[in-house]
Amino acid sequence: MVAIRTREQWGARHDRGAGPAPLPAEFLYLHHTVTRGTGDAAMRTIEQIGEDSFDRGVSYTFAVDTLGAIYEGHGIERRGAHTRGLNSRARAIVAIGNYDVDQPTPALLESIAQLVAHGHRAGWWPRHLTGGHRDAPGAATACPGRHLHAAIPAINRRVGQILAGAPTRPTTPAATPATTHQEPTMMIWREPVASRAAVFAVDHAAGARRRIERPELDAIVGAGGVRHQDPQAKAGWQPPVAGAWLYGIPVAKS
Numbered sequence: 001m002v003a004i005r006t007r008e009q010w011g012a013r014h015d016r017g018a019g020p021a022p023l024p025a026e027f028l029y030l031h032h033t034v035t036r037g038t039g040d041a042a043m044r045t046i047e048q049i050g051e052d053s054f055d056r057g058v059s060y061t062f063a064v065d066t067l068g069a070i071y072e073g074h075g076i077e078r079r080g081a082h083t084r085g086l087n088s089r090a091r092a093i094v095a096i097g098n099y100d101v102d103q104p105t106p107a108l109l110e111s112i113a114q115l116v117a118h119g120h121r122a123g124w125w126p127r128h129l130t131g132g133h134r135d136a137p138g139a140a141t142a143c144p145g146r147h148l149h150a151a152i153p154a155i156n157r158r159v160g161q162i163l164a165g166a167p168t169r170p171t172t173p174a175a176t177p178a179t180t181h182q183e184p185t186m187m188i189w190r191e192p193v194a195s196r197a198a199v200f201a202v203d204h205a206a207g208a209r210r211r212i213e214r215p216e217l218d219a220i221v222g223a224g225g226v227r228h229q230d231p232q233a234k235a236g237w238q239p240p241v242a243g244a245w246l247y248g249i250p251v252a253k254s
């Protein structure tokens with residue numbers, strides 16, 4: 001279940017886009033706002049920028065902030081002002097932040113993936129992000145920023161997992177004893193090795209980097225591994241690449 005803050009909830013004050021646009025959309029592009037901030041106030045700032053630029057309220061279909069909150073933009077069946085030449089045929093998810101400079105947070109990436117999967121199931125758009133704004137035909141822009149653009153393959157892999165029936169959010173199985181704690185124990189990320197993406201992990205106890213195979217990752221999640229929202233939360237956990245995932249593995253306490 002994906003929670004989307006509606007225009008009424010975040011306090012939209014201007015138009016719902018520039019007119020109707022057909023569904024399903026043919027393309028789905030990812031953008032960044034360059035503005036920073038979180039919450040309803042950040043959303044109203046984006047709306048004001050769109051209003052000042054195009055006189056039709058917020059320019060994007062949905063927005064996601066660094067805490068993972070998802071906001072309704074101009075409305076799924078409406079035409080925005082995000083992708084020149086494709087505003088009727090495409091929809092736009094915008095990440096709040098400047099991802100030429102900032103690294104996307106795991107919460108942001110997860111919510112984008114959940115939103116893409118939700119929208120596909122709802123019949124709004126294709127199975128994956130088509131790309132970043134700069135991948136659109138004729139686009140002359142750095143949007144959505146180099147760090148977020150680099151994360152698009154990982155986002156699309158996560159969408160594939162969700163659509164294949166992976167848990168909406170990795171959660172602790174009901175059978176797990178209550179006396180467990182879930183300190184981060186592993187940080188897991190992908191990086192290209194000999195032209196293929198490989199998954200690596202740093203084992204928190206061992207402090208060593210090693211390659212991790214897919215069955216082991218599945219076992220971690222299956223054992224109730226919890227994906228943490230903020231790799232910066234624990235000292236020493238700096239993500240080595242954009243989109244690193246931090247997993248906590250339940251440890252039984254006596």
Ligand SMILES: [Zn+2]
Pocket residue numbers: 030031032082133141143144
């Ligand atoms: Zn853009």
